[in-house]
Amino acid sequence: MPVLLSEEHQIRQPEDVVLVRQAVRQKAVELGFNLVDQTKLVTAASELARNTLQYGGGGTLRLESLVDGLRRGLRLTFADEGPGIADIEQAMRDGFSTAGGLGLGLSGARRLSNEFHIDSRPGEGTRISITRWR
Amino acid sequence: MERIPILKMGEYLLVTIQVDMHDRLAMTLQDDLTAKIVAARARGVLIDISALEIVDSFIGRMLADIAGMSRVLDAETVVVGMRPAVAITLVELGLSLTGVRTALNVERGMELLRRRIAGRNEDDAGSA
Numbered sequence: 633m634p635v636l637l638s639e640e641h642q643i644r645q646p647e648d649v650v651l652v653r654q655a656v657r658q659k660a661v662e663l664g665f666n667l668v669d670q671t672k673l674v675t676a677a678s679e680l681a682r683n684t685l686q687y688g689g690g691g692t693l694r695l696e697s698l699v700d701g702l703r704r705g706l707r708l709t710f711a712d713e714g715p716g717i718a719d720i721e722q723a724m725r726d727g728f729s730t731a732g733g734l735g736l737g738l739s740g741a742r743r744l745s746n747e748f749h750i751d752s753r754p755g756e757g758t759r760i761s762i763t764r765w766r
Numbered sequence: 767m768e769r770i771p772i773l774k775m776g777e778y779l780l781v782t783i784q785v786d787m788h789d790r791l792a793m794t795l796q797d798d799l800t801a802k803i804v805a806a807r808a809r810g811v812l813i814d815i816s817a818l819e820i821v822d823s824f825i826g827r828m829l830a831d832i833a834g835m836s837r838v839l840d841a842e843t844v845v846v847g848m849r850p851a852v853a854i855t856l857v858e859l860g861l862s863l864t865g866v867r868t869a870l871n872v873e874r875g876m877e878l879l880r881r882r883i884a885g886r887n888e889d890d891a892g893s894a
């Protein structure tokens with residue numbers, strides 16, 4: 633699938649999560665997503681960026697504008713080299729948290745996206761990619 | 767240090783969140799608000815989030831924690847001005863904001879606070 637444009641952001645400190653939200657908003661506006669879809673994308677990005685920082689010890693976000701025939705989409709890929717997730721199914725469950733959180737970040741980000749992929753290996757890291765189509 | 771201002775208006779505290787808060791700033795606001803409720807003997811807290819473009823699980827938890835904490839300190843909290851797109855997204859995220867009272871805007875929020883605080887004063891008088 634053709635990727636029109638791609639950019640990368642570092643996620644190292646809490647302020648970077650704010651910058652990620654702003655970058656995703658800007659890209660979603662550029663791609664012509666409506667306000668509700670922009671809000672869903674930014675909210676999902678905020679959850680995943682925070683996880684990258686909090687559990688992954690920091691990492692990166694890659695933003696990609698996609699074209700598929702007449703469709704346009706935005707793909708966000710969060711990657712870290714942290715401890716990884718041993719039981720992905722459990723981590724994806726609503727309410728599951730190892731940090732006293734609400735346990736809504738992963739499951740919520742999946743609901744807010746059209747496509748969701750997670751690849752995580754204990755000791756190696758975590759890569760999560762979400763796509764929303766316009 | 768960067769901080770969200772808390773205004774005192776009579777027996778109420780008013781917080782207008784105008785910036786996209788990073789998590790540390792949100793935690794600071796929660797701590798400041800707890801201290802201020804006690805110091806100002808506030809009966810009500812109004813949090814205006816009309817400028818917020820998103821509410822994620824962290825901010826949602828902060829709002830719920832503030833509401834719960836203020837209740838323990840004998841103050842009511844009302845969150846006002848949530849944007850429609852934010853409300854729609856919250857539902858899909860799975861966040862229910864249980865225990866958080868909401869109102870359309872500052873005026874309605876004030877009205878709600880006044881009514882609830884008046885109701886509580888009556889209860890107190892009745893049981894005395």
Ligand SMILES: Nc1ncnc2c1ncn2[C@@H]1O[C@H](COP(=O)(O)OP(=O)(O)OP(=O)(O)O)[C@@H](O)[C@H]1O
Nearest residue numbers: 683687688723729730733734735736737738758823
């Ligand atoms: N990048 C990651 N690396 C390692 N573990 C992770 C990562 N992302 C999530 N996890 C694990 O998955 C669990 C669930 O994550 P999720 O974001 O759904 O909830 P939470 O962060 O605990 O709470 P919330 O996001 O609602 O505040 C986390 O508690 C953590 O144990």
Ligand SMILES: [Mg+2]
Nearest residue numbers: 679683737738
């Ligand atoms: Mg999370």
